Amino acid sequence: MYVTTIILAVLWGAAAGLLVPRAAYRLSVAPEEPWRDRCPAEHVLAGPARGWLGGPGRQDCATTGSPHTAPLLTALACAVLAAATGGPRPELAVWLFVAPFAVLLASVDARVHRLPDVLTLSLAVAVPLLLGVAELLPYDAGSWRHAVLGALVLGGAYLVLHRISPGELGLGDVKLALPLGAALGWYGWDILFFGAFAGFLLGAVYGLGLVLLRRADRSSAIPFGPFMLAGGLLGLLLGAFTALP
Template sequence: MDVLLLITVAALWGAATGLLVPRAAHRLSVEPEEPWRDRCPAGHVLAGPAGGWLGGPGRGECATAAPLMTPLLTALVCAALAAATGTPRPELAVWLLAAPFAVLLARVDARVHRLPDGLTLPLAAALPLLLGAAELLPYDAGSWLHALLGALALGGGYLVLFLVNPSGLGFGDVKLALPLGAALGWYGWGVLFAGAFAGFLAGAVYGLGLVLLRRADRSSAMPFGPSMLAGGLLGLLLGAFTAVP
C-alpha cells in the first residue's frame, strides 16, 4: 500500500472515531463516587446507539466539547502512527484501534484527574491479546514476549512509585502503565525506556509550565495520564520508525 494512502486511511479512521470521543468523555468525567452522566450540558437525556454512549459532540448548548478539536487530534495521532510505520504492518491496526481510547483517557484525566477502570482494565487485557494475534501474521516488527514483559515491567515500576508516594501518583496511572508497557515493549526495551522517560519529562514540563504561569503550585494535583500517553506516543513513533520486520 502506498504510504500516502495508508496515512490518509489512518487519518480518516482517527477523525471518524474521534467524533465519538467527546460524548464518552463528557459521560465519564465525573468524580469516583458519582454515576456516569446521562445528560448533555443543557440537561437533555443522551439517547442513541449503545445506550447513548455513541454519538457526536453535539451542537450549540448541547455540545459536550469543541466539535473539531478531538477528531482533529485523533486524526493527527493516527496519521503520525501510520507515517512512522510506513507499511501496513499488523501492529499498526492495534495502534489505530487503541488511539481513540488513549485520547478519551487523556481527556477524562485532564478534566477530573481520573482514569476510569472501565477503560484502563479492558485495554490492559485487550492490547496483549491483540499483539499476540499480530505476531501470528506476516510482516510484524515486534515481539509478543517483549510486550508481555514490558507490561509487567512498566506496571511494576509504577506500582512501586505509587507505594512509595501515593499522593504523587494515582492507582489509575498504575493500571494505565500495563497497556502502555505492552505497546512500548513490543518494540523492545530501548523503546520502552524512551517512552516511559518521555512521559515523565512531559509531566515535568507541563507542571513547570503551570507553575510559571501561576495556574498551580508545587502542591497542586496534576493529571499524569495525558503525559504518560504523550510519552507513549513518542516512544511508539520511534519504535515504529526504526523497527525492521
C-alpha cells in the same frame, strides 16, 4: 500503499474521534458519581444498555470543549503512527484501534484527574491480546513476549511509585501503565524506557511551567495520564521508525 495507508488512518482517526467528546463528557465525573446520562441541554445521552459510549448524539447537545479537538487529535495521532510504521504492518491496526481510547483517556483525566477503570483495564487486556494476534501475521516488527514483559515491568514500576507517593501517582496511572508498557515493550526495552521517561519529562516540564507562571505550586496535583500517553506516542513513533527495514 504507503500513502493510502496514511489516508485511511487519517479517515479512521477523524471518524473515531467524533465519538470521543460525548464519551468524555459521560465519564468525566468523580469516582463516586454515576456516569452522566444527560447533556447540559437535558438531552438523553444513553439508555440503560448503551454503556459508556452512549447512543446517537444530537448536534445541539453541547459538551465541554470544542467538538473538533478530539477528531483532529485522533486523526493526527493516527496519521503520524501510520507514517512512522511505513506501511500496513499488523501492529499498526492495534495502534489505530487504541488511539481513540488514548485521546478519550487524556480528555477525561485532564478534566477530572481520573482514568476510568472501564477504559484502562479493558486496554490492559485488549492490547496484549491484539499484539499476540499481530505476531502471528506476516510483516510484524515486534515481539509479543517483550510486550507482555513490558506491561508487567512498567505496571510494576508504577505500582512501586504509587506506594512510595500515592499523592503523585494514582492507581489509575498504574492501570494505564499496563497497556502502555505492552505497546512500548513490543518494540523492545530501549523503546519502553524511552517512552516512559518521555512521559515523566513532559509532565515535569508542564508542572514547572505552571509553577513559573504562578498558576500552581509544588504541591498542586496535575493529571499525569495525558503525559504518559504523549510519551507513549513518542516511544511508538521511535520504535516503529527504527523497526523499518
